[in-house]
Amino acid sequence: MEPLELIIVLLCVLLGLGRGADLAFATDAATGLCTAGAVWWRYLALGAVVLAAVLAGRSRPLPPEPLRSRPLPPEPLRSRRPAAGVLAFAGAVCMLAAGAAQFVLAAGTVSTFVRILLEVACAVWLSNLGRSWLRGDGWKTPAGGLPLAIAGSALFYWNVLMRFMENSSSWHRVQPTAAVWQEMAALLLLAALARTLYLPRPENGRSLHAAALAAFCLCLCWELPRVLLLLAAGFGGGMAAVLPELLSGLALCCIGGMGLACAGKEKAGNN
Template identity: 90%
Template sequence: MEPLELVIVLLCVLLGLGRGADLAFATDVATGLCTTGAVWWRYLALGAVVLTAVLVGRSRPLPEEPLRSRRPAAGVLAFAGAVCMLAAGAAQFVFAAGTVSTFVRILLEVACAVWLSNLGRSWLRRDGWKTPAGGLPVAIAGSALFYWNVLMRFMENSSSWHRVQPTAAVWQEMAALLLLAALARTLYLPQPENGRTLHAAALAAFCLCLCWELPRVLLLLAAGLGSGAAAVLPELLSGLALCCIGGMGLACIGQGKTGND
């Protein structure tokens, strides 16, 4: 890992710690509104770290060869994400089914679980790399969940800029979508320019999907252990799946020699 990448990882971890403190001490749990400090400072911190991560990612293309080899960390995270995504779909079906949009989301979560499990299987193979099964159609179907979630966030959430979580959730879904789309392009449609896009998407996903999301997942876990586990279970499992995808972003950063973009 390059020095600039280590700096980005450190900034993302610090951002996550700050987000955890903000949720614990400066955010109203019931409404999601900030109780201390201006909301714009939250957006400034998040935007600055994400922008820095994207710029660092665009500065160096990731080589494709390491992604076409055995990568245990990425494979385990992909499988964990698939399990969480499948469990989230099951929880949605049991506890929250009833609308067309919910059923569409369940189907897309299953498709995403298939795509992630195919990725995990390819990265964990001991008998040599093989392109993930299903081809580009499965990759597109598996990534479509996050496009759908972005649309649903805009249509269903009556949020304002003063509620940080719903707004940041749109950025998180877009980061996951861009990472999975970049992986699909790299694995199925190799082009020289894919390396920079994948690097930027991987760092942004690590920041938004893991470091920013993990404190909220821990808060949901604490709430579920306290009471009303069924109410938070679908959201908790979806958050865990998002964290796994963010971890995949970091695990996908190769250490091989870079080529020309």
């Protein structure tokens, strides 16, 4: 990982700590309305770190022009990556558990049923990714191909639509608004992974690094404090009420961690 990207990772961690303090002392977690300080400071901090992450990822150099006409070298992504594989499997398990919890506990609406189906597809795609990254006998392209990757990524597009339809969000509600950004970050990361694995291009490395760092910021660092808050609420006696949201948040955290693991071993010029 490049020194600039290490700085971005540190900024993301600091943002997550700030978000944790905000939830603990200054924000109503149920409504997202800030009870202390201006809401714009939250957006300024989040937007600045995400923008820095994207710019850092996009700053990766492309291969020299003469090399682009030759066959592409093996992608560093197509290799054994235990950390990414474990996180992909953990995300798949959380996705399946979230779908099961919604099926049992949530209202049986059409939108919920569609989301459960897409969660199953995403879980299969993540588990195939994890299996490929954990293989000890050499890399093999994840089973299911590009159609499964698209179906698995569609979950986050559907979640973005549902966020707009179900939440009366406004700029003064930080959590529902940031949740849309989180779903888009997860969507862009999985789309970048699919392009890198199935449609190799010299410029894919930049898109992957930008999406990976943005997902780490939004899906892990920003989401983890909320997951811990939901976990505390569940242990306080309301586990059934928060379980679907808690499991979905854990899956999002796994995807954010997977993004960092994917970016961590890449080398400039080999993308």
